[in-house]
Amino acid sequence: MVRWPIRIKLIVGLSVVVGMMLILMGGSIFGLHSFHISYLTQSDQLVEMGASVDLIDRVFRLHAPREGTVQEKDELVGRVVEARDALLKYFRYLKQNSIRGNRANSGLDELGLAFLIDDDLTSILKELEPDSESAKPILPGTSYYVNEHPEMLPQIEPATDLKHRIDRLNHTVMLLPKELFGDFYDVLVMSKGQYLTSRVIVWTSALMVLAMLCGLMLLFHRWVLYPVRLLQRGVRRVARGSFDYKIELNSGDEMQDLAEAFNDMTAKISVTYADLEQQVQERSRQLIRSERLAGVGFLAAGVAHEINNPLASIAFCSEALESRMGGLMSGSVPDHPDHRVISNYLKMIQEEAFRCKSITEKLLDFSRCNDIKRERTDLASLIQGVVDMIRHIGKYRGKTILFQPKEAVMAHVDSQEIKQVVLNLVVNAIDSMDAGGTLRIETRYHHGMAEMAFSDNGCGMSPEVLENIFEPFFTRRRVGKGTGLGLSICHRIVSQHHGEIMATSPGEGKGSTFRVWLPIHPSEIGESTEARDRSHGAAASAVPAAASGVHAVS
Ligand SMILES: Nc1ncnc2c1ncn2[C@@H]1O[C@H](COP(=O)(O)OP(=O)(O)OP(=O)(O)O)[C@@H](O)[C@H]1O
Numbered sequence: 001m002v003r004w005p006i007r008i009k010l011i012v013g014l015s016v017v018v019g020m021m022l023i024l025m026g027g028s029i030f031g032l033h034s035f036h037i038s039y040l041t042q043s044d045q046l047v048e049m050g051a052s053v054d055l056i057d058r059v060f061r062l063h064a065p066r067e068g069t070v071q072e073k074d075e076l077v078g079r080v081v082e083a084r085d086a087l088l089k090y091f092r093y094l095k096q097n098s099i100r101g102n103r104a105n106s107g108l109d110e111l112g113l114a115f116l117i118d119d120d121l122t123s124i125l126k127e128l129e130p131d132s133e134s135a136k137p138i139l140p141g142t143s144y145y146v147n148e149h150p151e152m153l154p155q156i157e158p159a160t161d162l163k164h165r166i167d168r169l170n171h172t173v174m175l176l177p178k179e180l181f182g183d184f185y186d187v188l189v190m191s192k193g194q195y196l197t198s199r200v201i202v203w204t205s206a207l208m209v210l211a212m213l214c215g216l217m218l219l220f221h222r223w224v225l226y227p228v229r230l231l232q233r234g235v236r237r238v239a240r241g242s243f244d245y246k247i248e249l250n251s252g253d254e255m256q257d258l259a260e261a262f263n264d265m266t267a268k269i270s271v272t273y274a275d276l277e278q279q280v281q282e283r284s285r286q287l288i289r290s291e292r293l294a295g296v297g298f299l300a301a302g303v304a305h306e307i308n309n310p311l312a313s314i315a316f317c318s319e320a321l322e323s324r325m326g327g328l329m330s331g332s333v334p335d336h337p338d339h340r341v342i343s344n345y346l347k348m349i350q351e352e353a354f355r356c357k358s359i360t361e362k363l364l365d366f367s368r369c370n371d372i373k374r375e376r377t378d379l380a381s382l383i384q385g386v387v388d389m390i391r392h393i394g395k396y397r398g399k400t401i402l403f404q405p406k407e408a409v410m411a412h413v414d415s416q417e418i419k420q421v422v423l424n425l426v427v428n429a430i431d432s433m434d435a436g437g438t439l440r441i442e443t444r445y446h447h448g449m450a451e452m453a454f455s456d457n458g459c460g461m462s463p464e465v466l467e468n469i470f471e472p473f474f475t476r477r478r479v480g481k482g483t484g485l486g487l488s489i490c491h492r493i494v495s496q497h498h499g500e501i502m503a504t505s506p507g508e509g510k511g512s513t514f515r516v517w518l519p520i521h522p523s524e525i526g527e528s529t530e531a532r533d534r535s536h537g538a539a540a541s542a543v544p545a546a547a548s549g550v551h552a553v554s
Pocket residue numbers: 424428429430432456458459460461465469474475476477481482483484485486487488511512
């Protein structure tokens with residue numbers, strides 16, 4: 001589509017308006033001009049006709065003297081002079097109209113008649129006053145015309161005396177109205193033609209202007225009204241919260257640029273909005289988890305402390321009983337079937353007591369607030385130490401741990417605590433794998449943090465499991481195996497370090513990856529928050545700092 005800026009569109013619109021005005025003006029001026037010409041022609045023709053009527057009247061008053069008296073002669077001379085004046089007057093109008101072009105023809109016929117009338121009047125005057133100086137034609141060209149155009153003389157008998165001359169004059173002058181009326185009729189026909197032409201022109205121009213007006217309205221709608229309405233609708237929709245609404249405008253001008261800029265803006269707002277919403281949800285989840293952790297930490301500290309001593313007593317007593325029962329049994333009936341039952345039960349009591357003890361220890365650990373001693377630590381060698389230790393544990397044989405650090409990755413952490421995190425993550429990964437499984441550990445610097453990644457090809461996690469793994473006591477291991485505190489402790493430690501821990505899994509049976517980011521340098525915020533954490537005591541220390549993030553992503 002051709003791109004026309006608004007400036008060009010305005011110029012086109014204005015040109016159409018100017019064109020309309022010119023056409024209207026042209027049509028009107030032509031109509032007025034035609035009317036004016038027609039009016040002038042008719043009025044001039046009428047004036048000429050009036051002069052001719054006066055001339056006829058004067059000529060009709062001429063009568064040959066009956067008695068031939070001087071008085072009759074003088075009277076006739078006077079009437080001839082009047083007739084000549086009337087002829088002169090008529091001639092002036094005739095000439096004026098011919099020069100102006102206000103007649104249907106050239107007016108030569110009327111001119112010829114005027115010359116003939118002049119010739120006859122001059123002859124009459126000559127006959128009445130042969131010696132008079134004024135007995136000459138009053139019209140210029142009469143003599144020439146009469147000599148040159150003898151055929152124009154009316155077909156009457158040649159004039160022999162005054163009476164005949166007057167009769168011939170009467171006849172000639174009576175030809176004048178016929179010519180003039182014929183002429184006037186032609187003028188009327190011409191005026192009618194002009195009127196018809198004007199009508200056609202006025203109608204055509206009016207129709208043209210109407211068509212241009214319709215075109216202009218269409219252009220105005222397409223270039224101005226429609227884009228503005230679209231923009232307005234878009235702004236309203238976006239204001240109502242539909243950030244995915246797109247303004248589809250192809251006007252090819254600045255309005256389209258505006259719509260595209262608006263679409264870009266809403267797209268960005270939409271992304272930001274979605275991101276903010278996700279962040280709010282994430283933060284809300286963290287807050288709930290933190291609240292829960294705080295409560296659990298507080299409760300756990302108290303319960304674990306109270307239960308620890310009785311559990312130790314139970315374990316001690318059962319051990320003591322076992323050793324004493326051994327002596328007693330050997331003295332009595334050695335193969336009594338109850339011997340084995342008693343010894344098994346005592347073992348079970350010991351095992352379960354120790355298991356409970358380890359749980360309470362973990363709980364205490366979970367709610368503990370040690371003095372954190374952070375220092376520059378090489379995460380690679382820390383992980384290596386944990387891996388070497390794990391390899392010797394029998395139940396993890398048959399599973400591979402791949403860790404080949406290329407360089408030292410330094411972090412500002414408490415090595416003992418981070419070791420615990422690594423141990424928990426490695427044990428979890430190994431637990432999740434069947435024989436032949438592989439755990440891959442990698443370290444690197446990433447976005448100004450030290451990163452540890454633990455990727456296994458074990459049982460993986462469903463979205464529901466991923467959602468809850470950092471909750472205390474959440475476990476999916478077989479009953480009696482796990483406490484569900486390992487990752488909560490990891491979370492607490494990483495949070496206290498102002499780091500982040502994130503779990504991802506493509507789904508069940510597809511393995512899992514845990515990533516931990518730890519700070520490289522001691523940060524001011526970190527130290528001050530740490531001090532605050534410490535002052536909040538044991539329970540509060542279990543609450544992850546709001547600034548740190550824990551993500552579980554499927
Ligand atoms: N690498 C992993 N692969 C699959 N699932 C895992 C993995 N790590 C953790 N999980 C899931 O997260 C749950 C919680 O782990 P967490 O370490 O907190 O508790 P636990 O291992 O069950 O018990 P413990 O307190 O003894 O560690 C596990 O029960 C398991 O379902």
